[in-house]
Amino acid sequence: MSFDRVFDYPEVLKKPAMAAMQHAMKLKANEKVLIITNPVRDVALISSALYDAAVELGAIPTIVIQPVKTLVDFAEPAVIAALETEPDVVCSISAEKLGKDKKRLTNPEEYNGQKYYHIHDFLREGKKTVRSFWSPSITIDTFVRTVAIDYIELQKDCSKVAEAIKNGEKIRVTAPGGTDIEFSIAGRKPFVDDGNFSEKGEGGNLPAGEVFISPALESAEGTIFFDGSISLVEGVAVPRTPVKVEIKNGYVSSITGDDTAAEQLEASLKSGEQTALERIENGSFDKKTGERFAKNARHLGEFGIGLNRAADIVGNMLEDEKVYGTCHFAIGSNYDNDAEALIHLDALVKSPTIEVIKEGKSITIMKDGELIL
Known part of the structure; x- marks a missing residue:
């Protein structure tokens, strides 16, 4: 069965997308990858290229799309819930920011005496169950020139x-x-x-x-x-x-x-x-x-x-x-x-x-x- 692609990204994105997944993340087969992005051209296309690179490496990627968030906005509940599944790898490819964690700003997670005000920080810095990269405001031009x-x-x-x-x-x-x-x-x-x-x-x-x-x-x-x-x-x-x-x-x-x-x-x-x-x-x-x-x-x-x-x-x-x-x-x-x-x-x-x-x-x-x- 074949499908028409929604995101037909430029060929130049393939090399840096593979560099990100293969060389930076050292992605392994069967690892679960969560890609969080926005419905904005550059970040959506980059996310699609990362998705394909993860598939090529044998991993299991999922893309979650939320509205654009600024430095003081809250992430959507669905994004927080997706992070709570504790994927192996998290990629935040946002037009501006990932967004604050409303739940944990009010009730922070505590781990080894440290408080964490975002689920991502808690999982990566505290429990150390995930690894990640984040690219706020990334553009296709920057991605192509500076990642590979x-x-x-x-x-x-x-x-x-x-x-x-x-x-x-x-x-x-x-x-x-x-x-x-x-x-x-x-x-x-x-x-x-x-x-x-x-x-x-x-x-x-x-x-x-x-x-x-x-x-x-x-x-x-x-x-x-x-x-x-x-x-x-x-x-x-x-x-x-x-x-x-x-x-x-x-x-x-x-x-x-x-x-x-x-x-x-x-x-x-x-x-x-x-x-x-x-x-x-x-x-x-x-x-x-x-x-x-x-x-x-x-x-x-x-x-x-x-x-x-x-x-x-x-x-x-x-x-x-x-x-x-x-x-x-x-x-x-x-x-x-x-x-x-x-x-x-x-x-x-x-x-x-x-x-x-x-x-x-x-x-x-x-x-x-x-x-x-």
Whole structure:
């Protein structure tokens, strides 16, 4: 029996789709694969190509399609229910975001003393029963250029950077655009997004290509000039002139700049604060939780180093934050889950010099955008 295909995707998607499933996920025969997407052309076509690649490798894929979700929207109940079946592999191919887990924002899962506010995080980071990749706002152009890459080279670069940061005490970042900021990383471990998601509990973006870490709570001091793209609650801004962000005691104290991107970033932070407080009023959060989430909407939650040599700044943060020769900071939630927020807004700094203080010595990781390890 034969059927007419609903999604007749371009031939160029076959190679990166197979690279994602075969090289990044190391997909095995009979594994169950859940692909979550939206009824939007690029992500739907990419998802269809991934579905076929999974079938070719002998796996059992399922696609679930939901409306487009922003950073502060809830995922559809059917999506959460599909995740609760605990598939072996999860692929989130969204036009914007996967969506929040309404049930667990109110009643988080607890595992080994840690609270999880999303079923995906609980299964991957907590129980470690799934492995996954997520590609928010992915386009066909980005998928084709940046996914079928030399993963051995990328993994070597990521390993060197992660090893340099590991057990570090402090990081200082300067850049020609005016950035000069320091923050503690004492007690923090670096995360590696190198495109190797072959074991349960592993996961990251595709395109891959960054090493990132959560600054120690309330430790960051200095000034960041965002002169690359800036993610917002909805969309991405590419400033014509740098946006100046002052950080005091780990929190954004002011945002200034001649570009409208400065106003958009400030509005996005306010949205993150207000949405958290509104959830106290509607009963989704208790008062203490809502106030904590609102406060952390201005906390410096992430520092990352881009290492994908095939990536370009295109106004799409999924790709932009991976660009070799850049670094990025995120305002909002962190990856150690001790500064929860409803937002996580990445923004780029070009050509940084990155130094880590380790055992009292300064180690330069990147100089003017060039990796020198």
